[in-house]
Amino acid sequence: MASGLTLDTDPAEVGLDAGRLERLDRRLARWVDDGQLPGFLVTVSRHGRLAHVGRYGSRDVENGLPVEEDTRWRIFSMTKPVTSVAAMMLYEEGAFELTDPIAKWLPEFAETRVYVAGSAQKPVTQPQVEPIRVRHLLTHTSGLTYGFHHAHPVDAMYRAMGHEWGTPPGVDSAEACRQWASVPLVFQPGSEWNYGVSTDVLGRLVEVVSGQTLDVFFAERVFRPLGMTDTSFGLREDDDVDSLARLYAAVPGQPGGPATSFAPIDAMGEAAHRKPTFLSGGGGLVSTAADYLRFCEMLRRGGSYDGGRLLGPRTLAHMVRNHLPGNADLETFGRPLFAETPLRGVGFGLGFSMVLDPARYGGVASVGDYSWGGAASTAFYVDPVEDVVVSFYTQLLPSSTLPIRAYLRALVNQSIVA
Template sequence: MNDDLQVGTDPAEVGMDPARLARVDDRLSRYVDDGQLPGFLVTVARHGRLVHVGRGGFRDVEAGLPVETGTRWRIFSMTKPVTSVAAMMLYEEGAFQLTDPIARWLPEFAETRVYVAGSAMKPVTSPQVEPIRVRHLLTHTAGLTYGFHHAHPVDAMYRAMGHEWGTPPGADSAEVCRQWASVPLVFQPGSEWNYGVSTDVLGRLVEVVSGQPLDEFFEQRIFAPLGMRDTSFGLRNGDDVPSLARLYGAVPGQPGGAATGYAPLDAMGEAAHHKPAFLSGGGGLVSTAGDYLRFVEMLRRGGSYDGGRLLGPRTLAHMVTNHLPGNQDLETFGRPLFAETPLRGVGFGLGFSMVIDPVRYGVVSSVGDYSWGGAASTAFYVDPVEDLTVSFYTQLLPSSTLPIRNYLRQLVNQAIVT
């Protein structure tokens, strides 16, 4: 695959119909034409061969700057799979076991209490029955949460400390972990699934275990071996700011209705113009479609790309297996909160969601199709059955605004003809 995302394969050579693939762009372009999406870029590859790159709209609507193949995107929670891979690289070196309590390296979590009842101002708590273990961070079963959920008293405690869509100014990963450890867990570790800051804490664990800041570990151990030259925590010195797409937020319509458009979120978006104090393993990276495609192809190929092997195939297979007890889906075992995947018919492994029941999921898909997405509506998935990777980029918060992730699967899968 080329860095500039030049399609070099006729889709028919890998069993895909080019006329049917055009439906992907047609549907996404309607969102742009209807004023619901500023712009987009989508990639489709099968058997490791790039067969489709679609783009439309603008990376900056007000400035009239179009989406380009080299456009940089805030990938937010698509950072999480990178951090999960980093942790499992250390696991493969014998640095820890998945069952190890994280307090061995992050002692601030040893005495974190667990919410039982009460308000954010006067919570009733109990001690941990089960310690937070490494696997709890990887599976989002640690009892940690996000301030932006607005669903639980502990969420409000996060917001009161400055943790909603960001973190307190100047606080690094060690400090934010101390802050999160000072408030109760939402539930006993391992007892439920809740989307939260678990992968940020995992990023801190990577730092402590490896002895390196997270950006250095990523650069030396992941980005350099994969040839990912345009991925970093925020823009680097010398990076062209206009190459970074502008961040937009959906403008709500009538109560309970669909969004009616979008507006710039410059105060939030400008945080990515420079390297932040907090290197968020859960959401801090800026990347390009070409770079992230290398990472996704590494996953599809069982842990290596262009000679750079990060993981063994068995480790990766373990990561993309459903780890929820009894093969439950997220709707059954998890809390019905905002997340980067539909919940029905979908399980969760070590850093990835995966389709475990396509009928219950309600979308044409393969069992074992694994994925994740980001808060600004970016997404990717890998279909091991069809030997397929798909990635999508835009900059629209929140990711629940439009059902793009479901449309991607149905429109790409209908284009597979052999």
């Protein structure tokens, strides 16, 4: 299998210092050597040219399998931007308006109540004042949540139904939406930001509107035009299981050692060995670094890559601007819960977070750089000011274990010298 990660240029030709880029690899490798990270792969591109690929450590520690350029990774929530792009492709075809209530296609959400008080067993609810609209799904302002938050009575209601880090056995996206619609929303749609299953519901909307299952829509409308040959919902029948990195979870370190170490979680990890019943638009894809770099380059180039145009540039520009009311950041408008981004100085658009205020954000970054990440510590960002694309892959849950994303920006930015 061709890796597709052929270096396009000497770093100096695109204003990057090769010696300074080595600092990035050394910092990441230190976590591997300290026993805090199994292994990693990182890519840095500028002006559309791949200037740096770093990899180190193992994709499967116990079996001595190294990280390779064609290693497959569970990208979890890095699936969300793909689903958001798919939805906006349909928007561009006139299939819906962003202000349309989703109950037009998913009628189960028409009567979903809104939590106001009480416990998970006896919630006090009220009707929706504002219906869930398509834009609420894209911006995570729908009032939907995640069972793994453990922060609200509605989260507990999700868990009681079997929705925490997955869905109950045999439940597809249609049934999952019916189940989520049967419990209250955390807040009135549009009134707050909360990371949750909004993008999974958006994936179901794509299915209903397009008349195709999400895997078929992605394969025909997104992956094929971009040349993404190794991205799918779980492994395909002819894929080598050993190409998929093992999934690990952080565990407390031993006294005198690093703060954390890791252990395999095969019961969860093996779910990606085959196509699942539930095609999760919020987190179901496995991919390679080369494939996802094609998707990121499509974003950087305004909706087109390698002859395949998915979106118009104005649509893409609309997606990566802040859509929170009053240009608020996530700390102001959101709930202080786990998310794949810091909250201070960061806004949210249609499927992406973006840096609004680098000083408030707390690190070197460009205004408008946009990104997202996955639960197993994968991440990407696109910096339209410096014309840089960075992607990072490992398989360590949760993504908050190590400050990888902050170091990525700091160490890539310090390598930009022209």
